[in-house]
Amino acid sequence: MPLQGKVAIVTGSSRGIGRAIAQRLGHDGANVVVTYSGNRDKAEEVVSTVEASGAKATAIQVDVRKLEDVRSLFQKAIEHFGKVDILVNNAAGKNIFKPTAEMTVEEYDSMFDITRGVYFALQQAAQHLADGGRIISISTSGTVMAIPTGGAYAGAKAAIEQFSAGLAKELGARGITVNTVSPGVTNTDGLVLEQAQVDQLIAQTPLGRLGQPTDVADAVAMLVSDDARWITGQHIRANGGIV
Template sequence: MTGKLAGKVAIVTGSSRGIGRAIAQRLGKDGANVVVTYHSSQNKAQEVVEEIKAEGSEAIALQVDVKEINSVGNLFKQTLEHFGKLDILVNNAAGKNIFKPTAQMTEEEYNSMFDITRGVYFALQEAAKHLADNGRIVSISTSGTVMAIPGGGAYSGCKSAIEQFSACLAKELGERGITVNTVSPGVTDTDGLVLDEEQVNQLIAQTPLNRLGKPEDVANAVATLVSDDAHWITGQSIRANGGIV
C-alpha cells in the first residue's frame, strides 16, 4: 500500500460511525493499517473494515468499552499482538452528549460523560507506554470548550480535561518525537447531533462558512496531524469548525 501513512498502524476509537468512521476510512485510504473499535455496533464496524480493505490497507474490528480501564488496556494488547506495533492513536469514542442547566444535571448524567473522559486518559497512558517513537496522538474535543454554551458546562468540562491531558502529554513525549494534539469540531452533521432545528440554524448563521460540518471535514484535519507533514505541530487544539469561534 502506498500513501502518506503507508506502513503505519492506527487505532481509531469509536470508529463504527460518524466522525470516527470518517477518520478510520481516511487513514486507511492514506495507507495506514487500522484498528476499528466499536462498543455495540459490530456490523457497522465490520463494514468500515471492509471499506478500508477495499482501499488496499489492512483493518480489524475490536470491541472496546472505553469506560472500562481493563478494556482499554486490552485494546492495546490485541493491537500489538496483531500488527506488532502502534504508530497512531485517535481518541474519538464518545457517549451521549448531554446539555442541561447546571441546576438540573444529575449525577448519573454527569458521570456518563466523565467516565468517557477517564477512559481517554488511560488510553493516552497506554499510548505513552506503547506508541512507537515519532508516533502521533490526536484526541477529539469540541469547540464548545471556548464557546460557553448555556447547558454545556458538564459536556464542555469533560472535553476541556481532554485538551489538558493532551497538552501536558505533548511535553512528556516530545523527546521521543511523538506529537499530541486535539481536534475540536464545531456543529457536525452526524446521528449524534442533539440540537433541535432552530438551534442548528442559529449556529449555521454564526459560522462564516455557512453550513454544518461534515465528518470528512474533521477527518481531513486529523489526517494532516497524523502525517509527517505535521511533525512540528504538538500540544495544540485545532478547531475544525468552519470558523464559528
C-alpha cells in the first residue's frame, strides 16, 4: 500500500474519472476525501468502496465555483484527517462545444467558473499541503487538438495546465510536485456520442479502444506515488495515443 498514511482530496469524485481515482488511491492506502456537488448517495458509495479496501474516507459537498466551498474543503479535511498530502483537481461542469460565433457569455462563464475554482484550490493546496505532497489537475487532450466548436472548452482547460506549470516552480523547494493529466475521450456516463462517432475515435486511437476511467486513475496513482518524485511541471496525456 504505497500511499499508506497519506490523505488525498479528490474533487468531483462521486462518479466517472474522479470516482475511479478516489477508489484507486484508497486501494493504495490513502485516506480519501470524496467531494460531490449534488449526489450524496453516489459519494457515499465511493466512501464505502474506499473503506472496503482498508482505508478511511469521508464525503464533503463542494461546489468548486464557490470560493467559500473551496476554502472550507481544506479546513474540513484537515479537521477530519489532520493533514492533506494529495490534491486531485477533477471536478468539472458541463463541457460546451459550440461555434465561437454562437457561444453565450453564460455558457463561457459556466466553464471558466470551474477553472477559477481550480486555481483557488491550487492556492489552498499551496497554503496547506504537507511538504513532499502531490498535486494533480485533470485537463484534456483537447488542449493540443484544434477542435471546431471546442475553443472555449479547450481554453478553460489550457489555463489549468499553465496554473500547474507555474505552481510547480513555486513549490519545488518544499518537495511538492505539481502535474496535469490529460485524458482523451473516456467512456463515462458523461460521454454522449453516436456509435459512428465512437467508432471513428477508436479508429484514430493507436491502442484501439476508448479510454476507461481506470486508465486515468492509474496514471494519477503513478504520479502521486514516491516513484514519481522527480516528475513535476509536466502535462501527461493518458489518451491511448490519439494525440
